[in-house]
Amino acid sequence: MLNNISINKLAAAAVFTLVSTSSFALTQEQQGLEISQQVKQHDTGWTDSSADMLMILHNAQGQKSIRELKIKTIEQLTDGDKSLTTFNKPRDVKGTAFLSFSHPVEADDQWLYLPALKRVKRISSRNKSGPFMGSQFAFEDLSSFEIEKYSYKYLGDEVINGLDSFKVEQYPVDPHSGYTRRIVWVDKEAYRIQKIDFYDRKNTLLKTLTYTSYRQYLNQYWRADTLNMVNHQNGKSTELKWKNYTFKSGLKDGDFNKNALKRVR
Incomplete structure (x- = not known):
């Protein structure tokens, strides 16, 4: 006759077997989706953020130019995030501002204010694969990561930056994307790209975009101090160096509209 301890052990074993069987039965597509959902979940709840950034442009001959920017972002739990990027230096780009409304399914809304033209230019969804301000980042690279923007496939595990990581292939849903696919490495420790x-x-x-020197903020949210985008086809690269992060400072939706671009002027 089974006692309570034996019954509990059998129940635990049954649950373990069920979970293990369910996990084993996941397709590569389901696994890729689950990993990507964890990436999103681990970076939810920060409300808003501001940061200073250096954008360092390297040409194929090794020459470089440096720009100073300020970036503000507000989290949208029922939509993609909104961001406002302002160029402060050097003089030839000072006052340039970029406003982006990311969306999970619909095309992102993006506007660029160019002081030399004294007008706001809307970025067409067909042109979002173009380079952002001469950098190796495309306009679509500046959109927030939203689960619905891609379909997924888990490719296996690999060590990146000394960390055991998941390797996931992502296929853009948008037919106007400049990419056929992205391969993303996510560490298993904290689900950081x-x-x-x-x-x-x-x-x-x-x-190839690499993330290095992660720091944790508010005991929860990770941000890389340095992002480096290398273009293998033209030999150019763009390095982004972040500092002075602040979170939950009370930014409002009103700080992120076309009037905000006008205030930058």
Whole structure:
């Protein structure tokens, strides 16, 4: 006759077997989706953020130019995030501002204010694969990560930056994307993106983005101090160096509209 301890052990074993069987039965697509959902879940709840950034442009000959920017972002739990990027230096780009409304399914809304033209230019969804302000980042790279923007496939595990990581392939849903696919490495420890390979419309490796020197804020949210985008086809690269992060400072929706671009002027 079974006692309570034996019954509990059998129940625990049954649950373990059920969970193990369910996990084992997941397809590569389901696994890729689950990992990506964890990435999003681990970076939810920060409300708003501000940061200073250096954008360092490197050409194929090794020459570089440096720009100083300020970036503000507000989290949207029922939509993609909103961000406002302002160029402060050097003089030839001072006052340039970029406003982006990310969306999970619909095309992102993006506007660029160019002081030399004294007007706000809307970025067409068909042009979002173009370079942002001469950098190796495309306009679509500046959109917040939303689960619905991609379909997924888990490719296996790999060590990146000394961390055991998941390797997930992402296929853009938007037909106007400049990429056929992205391969993303996510560390198992905290679900932080470590590296992304971007493949162009010919399915050839175009760019690689690496994330280094992560710091944790509010005992929960991780941000990389340095992002480096290398273009393998033209030999150029763009390095982003972040500092002075602040979170939950009370930014409002009203800080992120076309009037905000006008106030930058």
